Amino acid sequence: MRESAPESEAWRTYFGFEEPYGNQADAIERVIETGKSRGFLAMEGPCGTGKTMAALTAGAHLVRDTDLYDRIVVVTPVKQQLQQFVDDLRTLNAGIEEPFDGISLVGKRDLCPYGREGKFPDDASTHDRCEDLREATARLVEDDGRGDGAAVADTAIENEVDEDEQWWDPQLGSKLAAAARPDAASQTTLGEDTLATAGAASPYRPSQPTAPESMAEGDEPLYCPFEADWYARNKGSPVDFSAGPNNVVTIDDYLPAAVERGTCPHRVMSVMLEEADVVVGNYNHLFDPNSRPLLSAILDDQTFVVVDEAHRLEERVRDLLSDRLGKQTITQARNDCDLLVQRAQQTADHKEQVREVLSAREVPLEAVDRARKFYADLERWVDDRVESFLDSEHEGWRADPSMLPEHDREIPLRDPDSVERDELTEWAEQKGYDGGLWRSLGQIGAAVEDAIDQLGLTRQPVCAAVGAICGHWWERDHSTFLREIELEHSPDQRRATDADYEAVYTPGLLFYNCMPALALRDVFDELGGGCVMSATLEPLDVFTKVAGLDGLAEQAVDDEDDDSPTRPVRSVTYDLPFPPENRASYLVDARPFTARNRGNPGDMKPLGENWNPTRDEYAQALRALARSPGNVMIAMPNYREARWAGAYLQDAVEKPVLVDESSSNEETDRTKQSFFAGEGKVLVTSTRGTLTEGVDYDGAKLSTCAVVGVPLVNIGSPRIRAVQRAYGDTFGEDNAFEYALTVPAVRRARQAIGRVIRGADEVGVRAFVGRRYTPDGRHSVYDFLPEGEREEFTRMTPDFLAPQLESFWRNHG
Numbered sequence: 001m002r003e004s005a006p007e008s009e010a011w012r013t014y015f016g017f018e019e020p021y022g023n024q025a026d027a028i029e030r031v032i033e034t035g036k037s038r039g040f041l042a043m044e045g046p047c048g049t050g051k052t053m054a055a056l057t058a059g060a061h062l063v064r065d066t067d068l069y070d071r072i073v074v075v076t077p078v079k080q081q082l083q084q085f086v087d088d089l090r091t092l093n094a095g096i097e098e099p100f101d102g103i104s105l106v107g108k109r110d111l112c113p114y115g116r117e118g119k120f121p122d123d124a125s126t127h128d129r130c131e132d133l134r135e136a137t138a139r140l141v142e143d144d145g146r147g148d149g150a151a152v153a154d155t156a157i158e159n160e161v162d163e164d165e166q167w168w169d170p171q172l173g174s175k176l177a178a179a180a181r182p183d184a185a186s187q188t189t190l191g192e193d194t195l196a197t198a199g200a201a202s203p204y205r206p207s208q209p210t211a212p213e214s215m216a217e218g219d220e221p222l223y224c225p226f227e228a229d230w231y232a233r234n235k236g237s238p239v240d241f242s243a244g245p246n247n248v249v250t251i252d253d254y255l256p257a258a259v260e261r262g263t264c265p266h267r268v269m270s271v272m273l274e275e276a277d278v279v280v281g282n283y284n285h286l287f288d289p290n291s292r293p294l295l296s297a298i299l300d301d302q303t304f305v306v307v308d309e310a311h312r313l314e315e316r317v318r319d320l321l322s323d324r325l326g327k328q329t330i331t332q333a334r335n336d337c338d339l340l341v342q343r344a345q346q347t348a349d350h351k352e353q354v355r356e357v358l359s360a361r362e363v364p365l366e367a368v369d370r371a372r373k374f375y376a377d378l379e380r381w382v383d384d385r386v387e388s389f390l391d392s393e394h395e396g397w398r399a400d401p402s403m404l405p406e407h408d409r410e411i412p413l414r415d416p417d418s419v420e421r422d423e424l425t426e427w428a429e430q431k432g433y434d435g436g437l438w439r440s441l442g443q444i445g446a447a448v449e450d451a452i453d454q455l456g457l458t459r460q461p462v463c464a465a466v467g468a469i470c471g472h473w474w475e476r477d478h479s480t481f482l483r484e485i486e487l488e489h490s491p492d493q494r495r496a497t498d499a500d501y502e503a504v505y506t507p508g509l510l511f512y513n514c515m516p517a518l519a520l521r522d523v524f525d526e527l528g529g530g531c532v533m534s535a536t537l538e539p540l541d542v543f544t545k546v547a548g549l550d551g552l553a554e555q556a557v558d559d560e561d562d563d564s565p566t567r568p569v570r571s572v573t574y575d576l577p578f579p580p581e582n583r584a585s586y587l588v589d590a591r592p593f594t595a596r597n598r599g600n601p602g603d604m605k606p607l608g609e610n611w612n613p614t615r616d617e618y619a620q621a622l623r624a625l626a627r628s629p630g631n632v633m634i635a636m637p638n639y640r641e642a643r644w645a646g647a648y649l650q651d652a653v654e655k656p657v658l659v660d661e662s663s664s665n666e667e668t669d670r671t672k673q674s675f676f677a678g679e680g681k682v683l684v685t686s687t688r689g690t691l692t693e694g695v696d697y698d699g700a701k702l703s704t705c706a707v708v709g710v711p712l713v714n715i716g717s718p719r720i721r722a723v724q725r726a727y728g729d730t731f732g733e734d735n736a737f738e739y740a741l742t743v744p745a746v747r748r749a750r751q752a753i754g755r756v757i758r759g760a761d762e763v764g765v766r767a768f769v770g771r772r773y774t775p776d777g778r779h780s781v782y783d784f785l786p787e788g789e790r791e792e793f794t795r796m797t798p799d800f801l802a803p804q805l806e807s808f809w810r811n812h813g
Contacts, residue, residue, distance in 0.1 A: 520548030
């Protein structure tokens with residue numbers, strides 16, 4: 001046990017190392033001060049700041065030494081960072097007498113033993129199959145002495161909460177679990193003749209069991225013995241935090257432990273997270289409405305939140321809050337309704353049976369038939385709208401769909417630059433499908449799914465989820481959300497190509513969130529306080545606005561009464577702590593690398609025979625940078641320009657040149673591993689690709705990184721135009737382009753050059769290439785760099801770059 005610290009530094013009791021880094025103590029104290037005020041701290045701290053341990057230490061002090069918080073919830077979109085929080089929490093626990101119970105969360109797909117071992121049908125997702133088995137198991141364990149036990153069981157499943165009065169019978173759960181064990185007379189061997197996963201053997205047979213005839217009233221449905229065992233334990237967990245090193249458990253700990261004890265690993269995780277002091281998960285667990293219920297019991301004003309890699313917050317949350325409804329899914333919803341309608345049409349008894357089941361949710365059969373017709377008309381409308389769009393853009397495509405462009409397409413259903421109703425909504429009203437129908441589709445879908453289940457029809461329905469999205473489509477505003485048809489490029493050789501656009505594209509209705517700040521504000525408002533941090537958040541005054549934090553503070557003022565203080569939103573930026581003499585930083589003053597200036601790379605020969613002056617300037621800069629010793633990464637504005645730069649550098653430098661493409665994760669990983677192996681190489685990629693952030697280039701893995709141009713997204717995209725308009729409405733027209741486009745692009749560029757220096761002994765070169773990075777350039781982004789970073793960068797033209805690099809490397813040879 002460490003010696004007790006003075007009150008002003010009580011946090012040192014929990015700090016996991018001997019002494020903090022230079023800025024780490026200040027960061028801890030700022031987080032604590034903000035947390036005590038029920039506020040939020042936006043912190044930019046580059047590699048070497050020690051943000052992870054700082055946030056955990058501050059949170060530990062707030063939980064253990066104040067009465068403000070009961071727990072810490074950490075979310076990060078990067079698996080590597082999730083593991084870092086686990087490692088640092090274990091280090092923190094190693095130095096204190098009473099460790100914090102911690103758990104790292106994963107998705108249901110990773111935890112289901114049957115799903116992991118491929119025991120489900122190919123056409124069923126793990127999530128859907130698990131939900132079906134959970135419902136079947138709940139019905140089998142219901143306590144018959146409760147009267148209408150099935151209704152209570154359904155409510156418990158739907159709400160995912162414990163009822164005040166227990167509706168299940170633990171003995172029935174125990175019997176179901178026992179029924180799935182191998183017959184003792186068969187002399188089976190545990191692990192050889194039982195289901196095993198994650199290196200652990202369960203006590204159950206490998207195949208999914210059916211309920212014993214004595215318990216199933218002749219129906220014998222499939223059920224989950226792992227779920228049954230959870231009920232047998234009265235929804236308890238046989239695994240505790242001692243299963244993990246220093247009281248911190250991950251999937252490697254609770255998955256095999258739960259499997260060996262025959263209990264559902266996902267239920268074990270759910271039980272433990274409610275008892276944990278520290279919960280570590282990904283963004284979905286906090287910001288995705290579909291995943292958030294898992295944490296609902298612990299997300300309140302007693303929760304201190306840590307949001308890591310927060311430069312990704314806008315983009316990730318916007319994706320989580322956007323809904324896509326594929327045309328094929330609409331077809332499935334229509335078929336769900338059709339199945340029930342056809343069942344009712346078979347006989348009078350069947351019709352009465354269907355009506356009776358639907359009546360439990362107060363849905364008439366006629367409403368199901370109307371929903372069926374609506375979905376059929378909606379399918380045809382999507383087809384007509386897509387074909388009309390393609391006719392106007394690509395004459396002759398019907399005869400040869402292979403001529404269609406090989407990339408995703410957008411068909412906006414309203415003008416992205418204004419706020420108006422979309423084409424689909426207007427069409428629906430004209431057809432008589434008014435708001436009453438749209439709003440009822442979720443309820444109709446839920447009733448249809450119940451009926452399909454209760455009538456024992458063999459189908460995996462989707463109409464409840466489809467109906468819910470349709471309800472959102474009608475109800476939600478047209479300022480925050482853009483409606484469009486998205487065509488995902490996904491060639492399907494199995495389809496006939498004669499006039500069939502679906503041989504090339506997969507169509508879907510996209511409901512795109514343009515303003516995540518509103519949802520973020522509401523999420524943060526439910527919590528007690530927190531720290532939102534990244535290595536690249538500047539400008540922090542912009543970040544706190546677009547992340548909803550300023551809105552939170554303003555809301556507190558609006559809601560304020562005499563006894564409730566406002567919620568402070570504070571910010572701090574720390575400079576790179578490593579020795580500045582170990583790095584060279586350049587702003588290369590070359591004419592802007594815009595499409596107008598640089599021309600089409602496809603029209604130019606690789607070796608510069610017909611290049612324009614812009615290409616010449618950048619070729620000179622790239623050649624000098626690529627000749628730096630060790631591994632060099634050149635980040636171009638897009639993959640097309642990366643191919644041009646790669647083709648040129650392959651002839652211009654005497655080292656291997658790798659050109660990254662927009663490809664699968666496996667292919668990208670192979671490129672990365674090839675770059676790391678052996679002698680120095682040049683890697684040319686897109687700044688917006690996956691190799692420029694979230695990858696650990698520690699040690700000698702990267703010596704030089706250059707970012708060419710400002711990596712803006714496609715500003716002509718309808719959804720980007722809609723985002724810009726929404727930002728203009730909220731943050732002012734003068735700020736719209738900067739907040740929505742320029743600032744995120746500069747953060748991308750800073751993330752890329754931040755890969756170079758990852759430790760105190762590392763040496764490297766960082767370069768922004770393009771006049772827009774200079775202080776007086778047209779549309780300059782210089783002011784979006786932190787002040788300390790600006791002071792480090794030296795401005796020069798491409799002519800002077802080579803001798804400067806040679807001098808730097810000569811001094812650090």
